[in-house]
Amino acid sequence: MKMWFLGTGAGRPNKHRNVTAIALQLPEPDTGWWLFDCGEATQHQLMHVPLKLSKLEKIFITHLHGDHLYGLPGLLSSRSFDGGVTPLTMYGPTGLKAYIDTVFSLTATALDYELVIHELEEEQASIYTDARFRVEAGPLVHRVPCLGYRVEERDMPGPLMADKLRGLGVKSGPLFGKLKSGQPITLEDGTIITPADVTDGVLRGRIVTVLGDTSPCEMADTLGRHADLIVHEATFAAGLEEKAHEFGHCTTIEAAQTALRAGAKKVALTHFSGRYSNEDLGKLVDEAAAVFPDVIAATDFGVVEIARIHER
Known part of the structure; x- marks a missing residue:
């Protein structure tokens, strides 16, 4: 299982990074992948990573701010041209369907596949389950309704004896x-x-938590509980908490504190303000690492591999 970062910036693109989009590459032998948020030009970013648009299975939108969904209409349309014919399911806040329906109606866009859109209530709930995964969503604290998502992989038998x-x-x-x-x-x-x-023990299922924009809140801790990886916004550096909360965001240290309270294994910081260049990311990581040891700063086209743990 791999997490690809297609865009790691906040608000608008800049020369350092594009706006938010994150891809979860499902474990082998699966060839599919899931997308979390779809900022402007996400389909362009995909050209730089080994993921086929036709293999996209699900999209999870955290909230309806433009830097998290302006790339959706183009990406959905291009999936047809890329040979995507299998159904695609989307999850997100109320208003997501109206947004897509309006754009497609005005532009006379037609898809070659079935698009199913689930608009979620503002409460914690299990939103998807199958033989491999369970996905849960819960409301965060932002200026507009915003969701976080928790993906739980089921345990599998260990190696055959x-x-x-x-x-x-x-x-x-x-x-x-x-x-x-x-x-x-x-x-x-x-x-x-x-x-x-x-079989020799079990291969423990992995847990990945992707949080949308948020100020510190209990739901972020809940969704991130014991996660192998939490993807957490860190829009601002330490010391700018008042500014961060004014706009419904977090600082580096607050993201690290969430991971610590949740008992997570690793946290990937993302959604950086345009005031920070890539050369500044080391300092932002150091701030968070003073609170939580295993922390990285996500960069565009960066990838995190999440390994299963063999337990006897």
């Missing part, structure tokens, strides 16, 4: 595959073998 399987008379092949995918098998003599019988 091949010697033990062979000792039980199980030959490699489809039965191995069923056990590896978490399904029990039945032998010819009626013996039932479960994955727990023949």
